[in-house]
Amino acid sequence: MFVGDSMTIGSAGDLTWRYRMWQHLCATHGRPFRIVGPRSALYEPAADAAVSHAYGAPEFPERYRAHLAGWGEGWCHMAPLIQDAVRTHRADTLFVSLGLIDLGFYTNPEQTAGNVHRFVAEARAANPRVQAVLLPVLPNVRILGDPAFAAQCEHFNELLAKAVADLDRPGSPLLLASPPPGWDVTLDTYDGTHPGPHGEHRLAAAFADAMHQAWGIGGPYAPA
Template identity: 70%
Template sequence: MLRFMPVGDSTTIGSAGDHTWRYRVWQHLRDTYGGPFRIVGPRETLYDKAADAPVSYDYADPDFPRAHLAGWGEGWCHMAPLIADAVRSCRADVLLVSLGLIDLGFYTDAEQTAENVRAFVANAREANPRIHMVLLPVTPNVRATTDAAFAAEVARFNELLAKAAADLDEPRSPLLLASPDPAYDIHHDTYDGTHPNANGEHRIAAAFAEAMYQAWGLGEPYEPR
């Protein structure tokens, strides 16, 4: 049985009332994978904006495996120290990782963030030497439309992320760089310039699904529902 762990920031944990891209990936795997699998992780909640805390279970459709390792306001710098214990305790086989925007926005520059990517990968492999990982580049949010320095940091980090994926890929623990949907549009695929709406959730899920299908023959091409 394959165990998939979604790892990410606010776009991954989602907020009260969301489906989340995690739900869309689960639907896709359920319908196309053809073998037993589980969605795993040490957390289950959504972020509650009113409470300013990850305490909500109010999913748009709660009838799916809600496990994850994601947090509102958390990035590579937060997840790198946590990933080994999470992989070990949940026996994860595949990590689906969407991180970086919050790091670049508040915590670290592109080079520092890339170092945290490498620490994350090393820690995940310490817990499971055969862990598979799919990394999603950062999609610039609305801030990048008015902050040229921030937009440049995002572009630089995505270059460094691609280099890290190429440098660190190895046969027993493959590392994939997903290709974001080029049609992703913050004006149509998010509800606030950053966080995905239903369209955005499908586009993110498709990026992960297509990477796994093309590289590993896992599942089928993504068909939005």
Template identity: 70%
Template sequence: MPVGDSMTIGSAGEHTWRYRMWQHLRATYGGPFRIVGPRETLYDKATESPDSHEYADPDFPRAHLAGWGEGWQHMVPLIGEAVRTQRADVLLVSLGLIDLGFYTNAVQTAANARAFVAEARAANPRIHLVLLPVIPNVRAESDAPFAAQVAAFNELLAKAVADLDEPRSPVLLASPPPGYDVHHDTYDGTHPNASGEHKIAEAFAEAMYQAWDLGEPYSA
């Protein structure tokens, strides 16, 4: 189940990194799998609501738990029910940027990340999680205090992963997408374009391949 904010739900006309991940798993994973989640839509900037089905390629399992403007604090009360009803085994989580930008500081955001893991485990004690740190964004290039909060949160997230990881319910910290460039891999300094979608999918895919031998190395 992909879990995230605006970079994960995507907006009308996009493929999304969720699509890229599905393509990769379909090509490299040897067993059956399903993409699950309680939502399917994209965000429509014209209506300012998540009511679009206008995917660049709609022919894929579009399920997710992601929302435009939603962060860790929004997902904590939702994740338990989503895991239970969707019977999720693996969560691919990209959250944090919106939290730090609008809602919570680094310490508070890290506490919400820990609460999220606890809620997911309460629903499925064997849940596997891959957490992506906050990736480069245009605001961090010009706003030094914000950049400091991003760096602090990413350190706290790494500490949380080290503390929470356990054999029954492993937690992985994905590496930031290699070579991710906000001027090349996004269309507005934050949201991924096609190359950014591939790089985010690659970050999750490489983490699962290296730690769990799931699939193969990512190839766009």
């Protein structure tokens, strides 16, 4: 199950890094898998709502478009939803990319880290053996231009790393994915925040490589 904000849900016409990850799993996983979640739509700017199904890759099968992601949603929004989503859709692995929107609009680093703890507890309440790969907050144009906000994001990433270390346990492992090295808002995004094709591959690679290296699932990421 993909869990994320606007970088994960994608906008009308996007391919999405979820599509890149599906391609990767098809090529390397070696056994049947499902992608699950309560949502499947993209964000439609004209409607200001997640109502579009105009994926940039029509060959992306509908049954693999599932997710739990939302435009403008963060840890504070997903923590109350994750238990029901994991239980209902029988998720066993979570790919989580959250935090930027929380720090930008809703919570400070300590409060955001508290929601990480709540999120993990709620997911485990639904599936005690759930495993998760978590991505730190990546730089965007605001981080690059606002030193105070950049410091908040850096502090949260430190708290996130500590939370992953503290909450990791046998039978329900947590991984902290390495941020794509040298993430470049001019190359990796189309608007300073949201990933373009180059960035989609790099996001998928961050999750895929972490999962392969730590759990032996799939293989090294190779762009399709």
